[in-house]
Amino acid sequence: MSAIRSLRGGRLSFRVSGGRCNSRIFSQRLHQQYPKMSTTTTTTTTTAPTNKRALDVSNINPNLLKAEYAVRGAIAVRSEEHRTAITLARGAGVPHDLPFDAVVSANIGNPQQLDQKPITFFRQVLSILEYPALLEVEGLFPGDVKERARRLLKDVGSVGAYSHSQGASGIRKSVAEFIQRRDGYPADPNSIFLTGGASSGVHTLLNTIRSSPKTGILIPIPQYPLYTATLALLNAVAVPYHLDEPNSWSTNVDLMREQIAAARKDGTDVRCVVIINPGNPTGASLSEADIEAVIDMAVEEHLVIMADEVYQTNVYRGEFHSFKKVLRNMQTRPGGEKYENVELASLHSTSKGMVGECGHRGGYFELYNFDEQVQAQIYKLVSITLCPPVIGQCLVELMVNPPKEGEPSYELYQKEYGAIYEGLKARSQALYAAFQNMTGVSCQDPQGAMYIFPQITLSKRAQAKALTEGKKPDEYYCLRMLDATGICVVPGSGFGQADGTWHFRTTFLPPGTEWVDRMHKFHEAFMEEFKDE
Template identity: 55%
Template sequence: MVPPPAPTASVTAVYTPSPVASPVSSNATLSRHSVSSSKPRKAITLESMNQNLRKADYAVRGRLAIRAEELRDRLATGETLPFTEIVNANIGNPQAMDQQPITFFRQVLSLTQYPPLIDSDHASAIFPPDALDRARILLREIGSVGAYSQSQGVPYIRRSIANFISERDGFPANPDDIYLAGGASSAVASLLCTICNGPSTGVLIPVPQYPLYSATLTIENATAIPYQLDESNQWGADIGYIGSVIRQTLAKGYALKAMVVINPCNPTGSCLTPDEIKEVITLAAENCFLIIADEVYQTNIYRGQFHSFKKMLRELQRDFPGKYDHVELASLHSTSKGMVGECGQRGGYVELIGIETEVLEQLYKLVSISLCPVVTGQILTELMVNPPRPGDPSYALYKQEYDTIYSRLAERSESLFKAFKEMEGVSCQEPFGAMYLFPTITLPPKAILEARRRNEEPDEFYCMEMLESTGVCVVPGSGFGQKDGSYHFRTTFLAPGEDYVNRIIAFHQEFLRRFK
């Protein structure tokens, strides 16, 4: 069992502002020309800005991603490099690869964006009748997509989401518990802003984790409490160990407010079992913290099946009356992943269970400050949870497109997994879900020394060398958190073809040869 880690120091530091200068007297001349300086003064500097933002790290779009764009620009100018294209395997961005939009979704979006199309003479020749009908319904409920909706989201769309959740779990859902959001990331930011109350606030986050959570907690000046996932057990949750982390956290005086669970997991591709989910819920019931269930990859399942936290909670409440009634749960979903892959449309929602009414009022105030989620993103969310059904004119094409996207993802995950299994010094857990693999790499001591000489993390050095040699951009495991002394990288399996995989294999062999 891995010993409980100490709270992450980098997110607990409190910024102490410099003393404020005395106000300028009322008769002073406030003019740039009156300031004797060779360099114009700036109100906002690196030292005076929000220091918590400076401390926040987001490796997915960090140093390697910036370098990848520089190399892409050099290729565009005709410069000769060891490769002819950049493969952005660093981010789950399906439609930046070869994933095509779902036709029905884009048809309805087109009609809601330009309503005169619906009643045009040629509409029936261009659009199927169910797309026209859906657009009419949505426009009747919404009005114009150019107008603000309710801050919580369009009521009709929240009802559609509630129906989807009820069908998925077999337990009823309430539209009033659902908040539309500009993608799941926006919902996460709102949740953490609501619950965090300074450095004494502790939030359990998995290691490895999607760095949105650690970065947002840093900005909120709260404390991330890491709990290690068990790589030897398919990156599972060791409940006994997590319990010890909780006890240590409480003993240190932190107010433990929430636990983040990413299922299916980004970056590892693992999935929790029903028993593991129920054990997490039991920990929440016993220790009184909110569960933030990040379930945006719930349709990206390649082995087994998805089990939602909402369903497992309702089963426990049914089977053990009174014991779990007070559990608080926030479950997230998004249009960016799954077979939809509409990352740029920014659609998603959070369902909130067991939260006090007074707290919800404050959350509503917070989301109201942003007025409303993007309305077209809300429409896309409705289409995701309420797609064409058997018998509908668009169903056959929808099913064909959905199944094609799914089968390609499943095949690519298996192909990349097999390639990693054959590489010297590389081990990788099977891909159960999500869009990523998180292989362990055993780096030669000489490579580690060279990385230290360059003041880089060893896996970051490896990934940068890969990018410079192959044009394939991945993310070092140090950007997600990892057990001390271990090295990983995260890669998507969204890119088509075998060429980039072969480039990775050839690079790895040459890297080992150089540093042996």
């Protein structure tokens, strides 16, 4: 019996080490070979002239058909339709027939689409990089803005030129210095790869590690669906490990070990463990002890560790511990030599935190302890698409090296940064409090990231109704919420959840509390409508 099962009692029916946890998310496990589809639909006969199209869904990449990405899936598309309907009606000066006046996009961590303003220092420097003649305008910008712009221009030449494929060397040096300040241990600029957001870094790393359709990657459940989608595209095996919901969604290495053993028994070559810390969609923030346990497990099981740390500054309780720091600490203790070759890839991004510059597609990953020749192959892989966006690279530099005390931009930077942080923290608590008051909703105290992932109890009648609509119960609930309130959230099935449990992910980015009241009202009405007899 699994740890989660024993903690949560008989209500849950899933087997942690089996394949029954979430059929849609893990459908790729059933296709460990090239699926039959691709061999039956491709023919090698010489095709006669025809008016039929060459491509249809029966003959394109079957791995693409399997991939799912709920964050921008059917519900998000429908929310855009509502938004367009409202805009068109307004433009035509006629009333629309929706029961709300604005769509609230709580489905995606996209701060600047909502309330969040960019940090002034960052954008002032970027404007000069785009148009260096602004350096000559007296009194337009503070001295440290101009100074930083000059330094970055010296490093990249023009933001319109391709940089080194790993990213401009001066920026990588700045990232290495940031990591050293954060962790107390040095970092090597040559092991840092700047990326176009963390997503492209994840793709680069998984594509490198994936050596056959049997390659298995441990991913948390619930997870950010980038991971299952990328593994589906790569035709690799997602090996799920469930997070410990009642224990603030923390990790449980015993469950991981069980899953590894079961997957290896099935012939899966488990090679890597993905940790998202702070968690997406869970909002969990791992303790140092949890991280040590994961590293010990990885050593024993001979796994590469991929630490997705894009929310490292979105921590509202306790403090963030990087995998790199914890691993380096472990190396210095007696017996630490067993950690000396642990391969760790850590990812960071300019899209989250108080930066929130999603549209600029900036990020980096640091490789630690990777084989030199493997790293050379990763370099080759990123060189094929030439380089990450150079403005995004410069933004990475600004993120890791913000104004210092005594510099002209320091005070404003601190004020803006602090206001964003306090706003996120307050909203997370307000939303958490609201969920506490909703019938049949349970929810973990938010520790980090930009999300809350409440569990909702859906009645047998609601489940039956969803079935008749051809939807999963949580999908049906979220669609009804969207149509009733304009609030767009993502059903738990898009992230994975224990069988028989239902959740949804909402960001706490939208401003105000009016939308939370609307959500509450919808929820109670839905519960009433589908109350079991």
